[in-house]
Amino acid sequence: MSGFLSSSIARKVAMALSALFLIFFLIIHLAVNLTSLFSEEVFNQASHFMGTNPLIQFAMQPILIFGVVFHFVMGFVLELKNKKSRNVKYVKYNGAASASWMSRNMAISGMAILAFIVLHFIDFWFPEMNHKYIEFLPEDPTRYFAELQHKFTNPLRVGAYVIAFILLALHLLHGFQSAFQSIGFNNKYTKCVKNFGTIYSIVIPLGFIIIALCHYFNH
């Protein structure tokens, strides 16, 4: 990688900015999903809007995919480079003495989240793209809720989703405040950011888990 992204700090900032973007996206995704708990109609309307609005489909969606791919690719590039920076390993290394498990295992939680995203794309996004842009099937603005319910009948899928969201929570517990530190935001508000980050990291994944479980038990 050359140019601006060749420096370690620039990469770190790029990781942080893509992370903050994804953190913001999670809120929107959760908000849409939450409507499915209260009203089939509102969920269908929200999904239809998200799925057909040209601004969202052709501007936001590509940006989001770029953000996801960038965050993963850069994350793994950095992880590999970091591994190489210690060519001879310690015989005894007590990492837990000075840093949290979450902060030391972002690559592991990241890989679990990647596996989840692949599953999630196979479940929802590929069928959706196929429906709209490949087979050009007729648009039924009420189909979304039934599709969602159908997906959450399989206990294995629900289990995988729950595990993935627990790992997402662990990833966020370090990642949220880390993103702020990376962009140079460390001041009198840092305590607030850390506390808010902890709440966010637990509440958002928990929200997704509750939605998955509700549909599983209520179908």
Next chain:
Amino acid sequence: MNLTLKIWRQKGPQDKGQMVEYKVTDISEHMSFLEMMDVLNEQLVAKDEVPIAFDHDCREGICGMCSLHINGEPHGPDRGITTCQLHMRTFKDGDTIYIEPWRAKAFPVIKDLIVDRMAFERIQQAGGYISVNTSGNTQDANAIPISKLNADLSMDAAACIGCGACVASCKNSSAMLFVSAKVSQFALLPQGKIEAADRVRNMVKQMDEEGFGNCTNTGACEVECPKGISLENIARMNREYLKASII
């Protein structure tokens, strides 16, 4: 107290090296860790064996020469101290202690427990200074108004002794804490402002070229640093770097 020591022995930079076990007996708990190493070395010399090479100089926590990764942590299990300030009372009779050199590609082993920390030196030379005319009419530093807060923060950053424990503790072997301390101590003072942009750009460039890893904000460096250098310095360096790159 009696101890079992597992120590990294390596004849030279090209040697593969290995852990070797030693026993020491009757170690006083009042000894410093390095004095315990001295006792062991005297034993080895008496037996006509090659003593263990390790770095040290001031033995009072100010020079940054002593290193040693002890039981999985730089400078051992205590906080806010260097290895020369670590006392044997931290350990128990019968303990097994692992002693290894700093591990980082940018800190190659020279011999046994001694590593080459010239990478830090080269980073300093890339910008860790201010250019002052010393021809005789230098302005008195005390004549320049500086806020107390910034003076204190700069002084805190300047406490870094360049020991390398931050790199040794970091799972990524990142040198960000060291470099950020050196960038901060000048960036906070009016005298350092003039060369601030070039300084941070050049020091970060040199840091990357030396092969240190990328910081992922685990915070291990701050915990292990004997001088309490804060992660705030890393955030400051990130800001300085962004400012210097964008403007």
